[in-house]
Amino acid sequence: MRLTEITYDTAQPVEGYGPGFFRIGGQVLDGACLISRWGAGGWGGLADTATLLALVDRIDVLLVGMGAEAAHVPPQFRATLEGAGIGVEVMASPAACRTYNVLISEGRRIAVALLPV
Template sequence: MSVGPSGMKPRFSGQPPVDAYGDGGFRLEGQRFEGSIIVMPQGLHPWSVAVIGDVTAASLAVLADAAGTFDFLLIGSGEAFARLPAQAQRYLESCGLFPDVMATPAACRTYNMMLAENRRVAAALVAVS
């Protein structure tokens, strides 16, 4: 994932909504990010997951480390709904995290709605084309 325009680190005025998704990435506050992302109150992180079947405990560690700083966890599974691998689901649950998994477009809309309602939300989003 590129870190933003001109290789600069992303800078946001708070937790940003997802302005757009597609073409293998996302746009947040006018900044384009290639690939999958995790966005939460602490910031934006690249997510080395190309398909939901690639999700592992290690790829979710940044979310587990931030448990307690958000109340809702959304996982965008790509173009269509797909379940998390069982091992990844068990890992999250062992950390006290119970994600809502849905297709990435639905996850982006839900994430934005929850942000607008001032809810503490995090999202791990698989990029779509």
């Protein structure tokens, strides 16, 4: 078996999460957050598409973590982002964290918007 160490260049992976928080780059973020290779910070939740649209020229896909369980995003949320050219992939937040880490290690143009577990 061949093992390859994952590197992230300048991007910060999700290091951990728990009830109500996410840990990125040694920093704990409480509540909903938006993480990309350009930074991590709070996010206003599903009603806050403006913050996500600011990444339109930087990302191809937005992963959306819906908390402990996968759930549908509101149709208008998806329509707004897809109308701007951003693909939307919805899953539970733990799966979104893992997927984000793998994809940024591959250099993909991606961000993750997370609701806490």
